[in-house]
Amino acid sequence: MQGNMKNRYNNAEHLFKIALTALVGGLSYYLFAGVSSLNTYLFMSYDWTEAVIRKVEIAYACAMILFLIFAFLNYRISIGLILFLILISVLDFINGGKPHIEFTFMASMVRSFLPLGLFLLVVSKKSEAKNSRKIHPEFGLILFLKISLSLIFASHGIASLKLHPVFIDYIIGTGHYFTGIFMDQTLAEQILSGIGWMDVAIAILILFYSGRWLLVWMVIWTALTTILRVVETGIFNFPELLIRIPHVALPLIYLLIKNKK
């Protein structure tokens, strides 16, 4: 691999690791704080005592963090991390009690597969079979990035078109934060619908086109919407920001690894 490309791949690998660390960090915070979906599930479905559940939560968080560290040392272990992340997503869905949970589930499943992206990236770096007839691992990585980004934007886009009440509050709440004025809900809904169509269009476009301008816009938009989590409801909502760092990392990674020449 040429020097410049190697640097880009190394940077992309660092970004994957940062995104994974943020994601695991955010989820672990909830586990350590005793407010995770695992807690709710074990209490409501199996009537476990809260004392036992706390121990399970802490053990789960520690195991997940350990897997993360080992995954950085040996990329093959990153696949095992997926199971930890998927379980949290599935339990979140089973517990219910959130609006448009089917779309939240889709987005969180995409985040759960983030370790697969790291795996594919490292394999791509190591692979020397560029000219072989086998499917190049880099194709798998590009596929992973396209599908992940498409699903993230599609899930948020459709939820926006359905006028997700929390998204309406982000718009009105952020507007109030900066201007002191409460925007009319009808206007907020119109803005949200526009955002929804934009997200759906991007979700389709990324599957067939990965131009620089599109990826740059995706980075900007995901960064903006991620930061809003702490702008609108305060810095103590930081776990939600951490969990969404992968949304920003993925288009950045794609920008780094495209344009090999």
Add this chain to the structure above:
Amino acid sequence: MTLLQKFLFLILVYTGILLVSSCSFDQLSNESHEDTKTEMVVRHPRVLWTESPSNHAIISWTSSKQGNKHYVEYKAIAGNRAPEVYSMNVNSSKDGRITFTKDDEVVDVPPGYFHHAELKGLHPNTRYYFRVCSDNHCSDSYYFITAPETGTTFSFVAGGDSRMGGENLTYGGKTPHVERQMMNELISTLVEKDPSIMAFAHGGDFCSNAYWRHLYWWFDDHMMTYTDDNRILPLIVARGNHDMEIGFVENFWLGDISTRNSDAYYYTTRMTNDIALVTLNTEISITGDQRKWLDQQLELLRPAHRWLFVQYHRPAWPAVKYFNSEDFTRIRNHWVPLFEKHNIDLAIESDGHALKRTVPIRNGAKSEDGIIYIGEGGLGVPQRTPDPHRWFLKNGGMTRSIHHIWKVDIREDQTHLTAIGMNKDTLEHYKIYPRR
């Protein structure tokens, strides 16, 4: 691989992921479940109050078959015997088939049809007997008492989170709705002991979700709140985060209330001309139209009412859940300032699954002229361990992990807040005084 092959492979993988994700969507049952040999059975009669309980009520029920004619027969009676002949009747205003999913089929809950009828022009403080009828198959006689038009004497019970599911679903290895049934029996006992209790304000989370396999049993269990002489306590309902499925809208119909649409589930109940309860919906936008409406409503209501209460599902001051959750933070940021601006008397919260009464709170701190928040959802759901170290729950506040219902006894010069446990024991008692 050619470019075309790559794209086709991409589409294939994408479609596969979407198909797997779509399995998370509840699937409607395609079969027609109406058995032509089944007899028409009417079930689950209940009364809802919305904005004017002194002269209006919604009677709801379910039937086993679609039928053609659904109506309520009713009559005002001074005594305590059901009439032999009902002089008035009203046709149902809204009917339909209750949404039935494949999961509902699996647990074998019978399908049903919902019916709602509005009783208008009622007399205040009057006993009304009624029967619900579908195709001339009628229920037993029940009665409810309309709210008084004037006065500052009124009692109601309040709570949330009945939650647990249907007959065949188990939680923690035990029959799931034992506690909910016991709490409902407690309500019946309280009303028999103190007939001045007029209403049941439910703060949301009726079941684990609002599909029919859960709601069917909730309505069945709700009949345990009826007294031995068939008195029904009218419900004043709030919507919780586990009430988001279509079954809630189908089965809790609020008629033509004055908010943007009745699916919004935020409204004011004028219990008398001096007592008002504002019900809010934490499951729609907190900062949008509802916030604007709340500000206007409280501005209108406060000078005109001696007592002004608010109920909603997710708490501003949670006893159990993550304090900095964005949902709770949003309520603190956008609703609590309005409560304080307009000086409400009491807020009733749910969702946490514990008993709590906060210290008086104003501007994010304990304050003598602050607002008390009670809750937090003990009508049947397994109770969680609250965090008693939160500043609003100690040094004058309280919290416990115990099933409970709040009894709110309103008088001219004070309101008594009593938390009553499953064994009819008094868990907490507190008095608040009017601000106006």
